[in-house]
Amino acid sequence: MFFKRFDFLFYGVLALAFSCQVTSHKIKPYISDKTSATLPNLILPKQYVTFQVVKVADWEASLAGLLDLDDPKAIGLKDRLEPISIYFYLVKHPKFGTYMIDSGMGKNFPKGEDGKSLVSSIVESQMHFEKLKVYETTKTYLQKNKVDVKGIFFTHLHLDHTLGAYEIDRSVPFYVGPSEVTSRQFINLFVQGSTDRLLGEIPNLVQFDFGKNSNEIAVFDFFGDQSFFILSVPGHTPGSLAFYIPAKGGGHLVLGDSCHTQWGWKEGVTPGKFTTNAKLNRKSLDFLKQVAETHEIQFVYPGHQDRISTPLKK
Numbered sequence: 001m002f003f004k005r006f007d008f009l010f011y012g013v014l015a016l017a018f019s020c021q022v023t024s025h026k027i028k029p030y031i032s033d034k035t036s037a038t039l040p041n042l043i044l045p046k047q048y049v050t051f052q053v054v055k056v057a058d059w060e061a062s063l064a065g066l067l068d069l070d071d072p073k074a075i076g077l078k079d080r081l082e083p084i085s086i087y088f089y090l091v092k093h094p095k096f097g098t099y100m101i102d103s104g105m106g107k108n109f110p111k112g113e114d115g116k117s118l119v120s121s122i123v124e125s126q127m128h129f130e131k132l133k134v135y136e137t138t139k140t141y142l143q144k145n146k147v148d149v150k151g152i153f154f155t156h157l158h159l160d161h162t163l164g165a166y167e168i169d170r171s172v173p174f175y176v177g178p179s180e181v182t183s184r185q186f187i188n189l190f191v192q193g194s195t196d197r198l199l200g201e202i203p204n205l206v207q208f209d210f211g212k213n214s215n216e217i218a219v220f221d222f223f224g225d226q227s228f229f230i231l232s233v234p235g236h237t238p239g240s241l242a243f244y245i246p247a248k249g250g251g252h253l254v255l256g257d258s259c260h261t262q263w264g265w266k267e268g269v270t271p272g273k274f275t276t277n278a279k280l281n282r283k284s285l286d287f288l289k290q291v292a293e294t295h296e297i298q299f300v301y302p303g304h305q306d307r308i309s310t311p312l313k314k
């Protein structure tokens with residue numbers, strides 16, 4: 001008994017000692033206390049942004065990672081590889097310019113511009129990169145479409161969302177949610193080097209600080225004109241972000257990886273093993289469901305599958 005307890009303590013201390021941040025790059029805080037706990041019921045933007053989703057790649061991932069298979073609604077579902085996709089999104093504001101959500105994928109990934117592998121062999125062995133079917137790479141897409149990116153919002157810093165970051169100009173701010181970088185976890189020991197390389201040399205990393213407990217949900221009107229709302233939805237990772245973008249004829253709700261799949265959204269089942277804090281992810285998914293019920297929404301975008309049309313309420 002003593003030894004078991006000792007082991008538990010020993011490994012606990014060891015895990016704590018080796019816990020580290022998801023990236024060792026420095027951050028600048030973006031401090032704002034102008035957040036609210038909920039999305040306003042009545043949203044009347046002074047102007048609308050244009051919103052676009054770009055499919056970057058098709059891929060496959062473990063269903064037990066994408067969905068909590070212990071959820072009673074998931075009865076009968078077994079772990080297997082599930083078809084998924086990788087996306088980035090473009091948010092074009094008439095006055096402030098174009099922003100991206102997530103970073104797409106760099107050319108020749110997983111090799112970088114210098115031909116060296118961007119991810120460690122342990123990460124590569126776990127991520128089935130051989131199954132990636134790539135349609136668009138970030139720098140080429142942005143040049144081809146003459147997009148001058150003013151900033152990137154990361155839904156979170158899991159590797160599959162940072163695969164194109166190193167191709168972005170170093171001056172462009174990379175915005176992440178509260179505590180996304182500054183929280184420490186044991187798992188980061190295995191991914192930090194890869195995340196560092198994918199974010200590229202000295203990234204302009206900016207971490208939102210909404211002046212409250214980072215476990216709390218927060219809503220932030222980024223441009224201050226009700227055209228684009230950042231939803232701080234912790235759980236999947238400490239600083240996971242979702243987005244609500246008002247549009248004529250119904251808005252867009254970008255879930256990030258608070259919900260990866262179409263089935264997960266329809267059934268209200270949270271992600272499984274890919275999520276850091278299941279309890280907080282549950283709370284955040286319930287909040288997003290409530291946003292969808294109380295606002296006119298045209299499309300809901302799960303983190304890794306195609307958007308879902310939502311019937312308008314009127």
Ligand SMILES: [Zn+2]
Binds near residue numbers: 158160257303304
């Ligand atoms: Zn993801």
